[in-house]
Amino acid sequence: MQRKKECVAMLLAGGQGSRLYALTNNIAKPAVAFGGKYRIIDFPLSNCINSGIDTVGVLTQYEPLELNEYIGNGQPWDLDRSFGGVHILSPYQAKRKSSWFEGTANAIYQNMAFMKKYNPDYVLILSGDHIYKMDYEAMLKAHKATGADCTIAAIEVPMKEASRFGILNTNEDGSIYQFEEKPKQPKSNLASMGIYIFTASKLFKYLTEDDENPNSSKDFGKDVLPAMLNAGEKMYSYRFSGYWKDVGTISSLWEANMDLLGEEPAFDVNDPDWKIHSRNPLAPPEYIGNKAVVGNSLISLGCEIQGTVINSVLSSNVIIEEGAEVIDSVLMAGSVVRKGAKVVYSIVDENTAIESGATVGEEKEKGAGIAVLGRNITIGAGAVVAGGQILDKDYKGE
Numbered sequence: 001m002q003r004k005k006e007c008v009a010m011l012l013a014g015g016q017g018s019r020l021y022a023l024t025n026n027i028a029k030p031a032v033a034f035g036g037k038y039r040i041i042d043f044p045l046s047n048c049i050n051s052g053i054d055t056v057g058v059l060t061q062y063e064p065l066e067l068n069e070y071i072g073n074g075q076p077w078d079l080d081r082s083f084g085g086v087h088i089l090s091p092y093q094a095k096r097k098s099s100w101f102e103g104t105a106n107a108i109y110q111n112m113a114f115m116k117k118y119n120p121d122y123v124l125i126l127s128g129d130h131i132y133k134m135d136y137e138a139m140l141k142a143h144k145a146t147g148a149d150c151t152i153a154a155i156e157v158p159m160k161e162a163s164r165f166g167i168l169n170t171n172e173d174g175s176i177y178q179f180e181e182k183p184k185q186p187k188s189n190l191a192s193m194g195i196y197i198f199t200a201s202k203l204f205k206y207l208t209e210d211d212e213n214p215n216s217s218k219d220f221g222k223d224v225l226p227a228m229l230n231a232g233e234k235m236y237s238y239r240f241s242g243y244w245k246d247v248g249t250i251s252s253l254w255e256a257n258m259d260l261l262g263e264e265p266a267f268d269v270n271d272p273d274w275k276i277h278s279r280n281p282l283a284p285p286e287y288i289g290n291k292a293v294v295g296n297s298l299i300s301l302g303c304e305i306q307g308t309v310i311n312s313v314l315s316s317n318v319i320i321e322e323g324a325e326v327i328d329s330v331l332m333a334g335s336v337v338r339k340g341a342k343v344v345y346s347i348v349d350e351n352t353a354i355e356s357g358a359t360v361g362e363e364k365e366k367g368a369g370i371a372v373l374g375r376n377i378t379i380g381a382g383a384v385v386a387g388g389q390i391l392d393k394d395y396k397g398e
Contacts, residue, residue, distance in 0.1 A: 004086060004119035006056040007197075008110055011046050013041060013067060013128030014157040019249045021375030023349055028060060029248065030128035031067040035260050035269060035331040036300040036313050039070060041279045043133070045077045045125045050274055051136035053124065055084035057114050059107045064090060076279045089114060109207040112385070121198045125220070127194040131256045132244040133274050139238045140197055148232040149202040150225070153195035155240045166221040168237050175326065176235040181221040189227065190237065192194070194243060196220065202233060241251030242268045250370050250390075252368035254347055257313045257330045258308060261296050281316045281333065291322060300333075307337070315350075319353060329362060332375070341379075345387060349375035354382070358397070362387030 013030040023032055030041035041058075048056050056079060074086035090110050097339055108115075108125065115123055124136055134153070154168050167186045169178040180186065181256040200302065206224050210216050217224045229235060243266060247253040259266035269276050283302030288294060294310040302317035307324035315333040320326055324337040327344045334351040337343055341354045346361035347370060354360055358379045361371035368387025378386060383397025 003083060004121075005055045006120065007122040007124055007136075008057065008084075008115055008118050008120045009044075009054055009124040009136075010111065010115070010128055011041075011044055011048075011058045011128050012057055012104055012107060013058050013060055015073060020253065021250065021390050022372055023253075023347065024063075025374055025392055026063055027066045028063050028128075031070055032247075032253070033057040033228075033315050034131065034247070034253070035257060036298040036315050037280060038276060040131065040270075040279045041067065041071070041128050042077075042276055043131050044128060045074075045079065046274075046276045047134050047136060048124075048126075048323075049077050049079060049131075049277070050135075051138075053136055054079060054081055055120075056086045057089045057111055058086060058128070059089045059099050059111060061090065064088070070279055071219075072279070077277045084118070087114065098127075102222075104220045105210050105216075105224045108203075109211050109218075111325045112204060112207065115200070116204075123198045123200050123203050125194075125198070127246075129248055130193070130244060130246055132240075133242060133271070133276075134195070134240060134244075136195075136197075137196075139228075141200075142238050143197045143236070146174070146236045147234060148236040149196045149199050150228055150235045151195040152179075152225070152234035152235065153240050154190045154237045155193055155244055156189050157191045158190045159186070162186035162189045162191060166194075166225075167191060170237050174236045174239070176229065176237055179221070179229055179235075181226075189310075192221065193240060197238075202228070236299055250347065250372055251324045254330060254370050256328050258311070258328075260298060260313065261311060281315045289322070292320075307339075329361070338381075344371075346371040346373065346385075348373045351376050352378070353380045355381040357382040358384070360385040 013131045034040050037211040059127045060163050068088050073080045079086040132271045164180035167180045168176050168190045169187050171178050180288050247254045247256050265363045286299050286303040292305045295310045297309045298313045305320045308319040309326045312326050312329045314331045317334045318331050321339045323339045325342045329343050329346045331348045332350045335348045338356040341358045341360040344361040345364045352373050372390040378394045380396035
């Protein structure tokens with residue numbers, strides 16, 4: 001008798017993340033640091049294991065090295081299993097046909113053999129660039145209860161933003177009668193979260209038909225979901241009311257980090273009943289000097305704070321020297337702010353040094369935008385980086 005899994009998850013993690021600019025020059029978007037000790041991919045992986053789903057295929061394509069290294073054997077998420085667990089799935093060469101992933105649907109299609117290995121009844125499709133906590137088991141129960149062929153997780157968004165999303169138009173019972181991919185004039189504000197549960201046999205059927213269609217763009221939202229609707233398949237929405245943010249832009253990434261702060265944060269990562277697992281760095285305890293000023297901030301292991309840190313998120317091994325100021329900012333691992341330097345309303349990537357007397361960014365109220373510094377660069381002593389400026393090379397301020 002073939003061993004099987006009731007549900008396997010396929011996590012799309014190959015996006016270039018071009019709207020994060022310098023932050024994704026050399027790494028995939030799901031590997032970008034978040035919230036001090038996490039990376040973006042920690043959230044869907046943690047959701048899987050918390051939901052009882054222990055078989056996850058992670059589909060990579062763009063700059064996968066750091067993401068692959070981070071996931072490793074899956075041990076931090078309890079996904080190091082002898083049958084199941086987490087598997088990195090990259091594009092590969094086959095005898096019949098091989099290519100880069102051409103779209104979200106094609107990426108899943110090319111890994112159909114992986115899914116069929118576990119003989120699943122259901123397949124959960126996830127995106128690797130969202131910050132949220134969600135019980136996929138509850139969504140699966142709803143899928144079974146309705147007898148759906150496809151269930152789409154959905155969340156209400158402001159009507160003015162609805163044209164940025166795939167929009168579901170539904171009946172009172174939640175059944176979907178129309179799916180519009182980024183419509184110019186949306187009929188509702190019920191947006192797809194890019195989270196789908198398919199009955200496996202239906203998914204395999206429509207992926208195969210989509211692959212054979214020369215006019216398809218190989219995308220779930222543009223092709224597969226409309227094809228299922230047009231064929232009269234049973235499709236339902238699953239409404240989600242918790243915190244969810246697509247961190248595909250500089251502003252949304254900054255906002256999501258800020259949502260972790262405060263006595264009652266908009267997004268709480270400290271829930272003991274829904275732990276967010278991560279691969280933690282080997283680092284000593286953080287050190288706060290006797291002249292340091294720290295307020296409303298997250299400080300990670302290995303940080304050394306001698307200056308001022310206000311309303312900010314610091315990843316591991318960040319150094320803030322005496323007289324330096326960090327305000328309303330996100331600093332990733334190993335970054336250094338030297339004496340007298342100031343960082344305001346900015347995102348600073350890993351191992352970047354801001355030398356003495358330099359200024360990075362401007363107050364949010366001035367409206368210039370978030371300053372962004374890429375990894376492994378140096379901002380020279382006394383240099384000024386304007387608000388909204390994005391740098392991925394050393395800068396002396398000339």
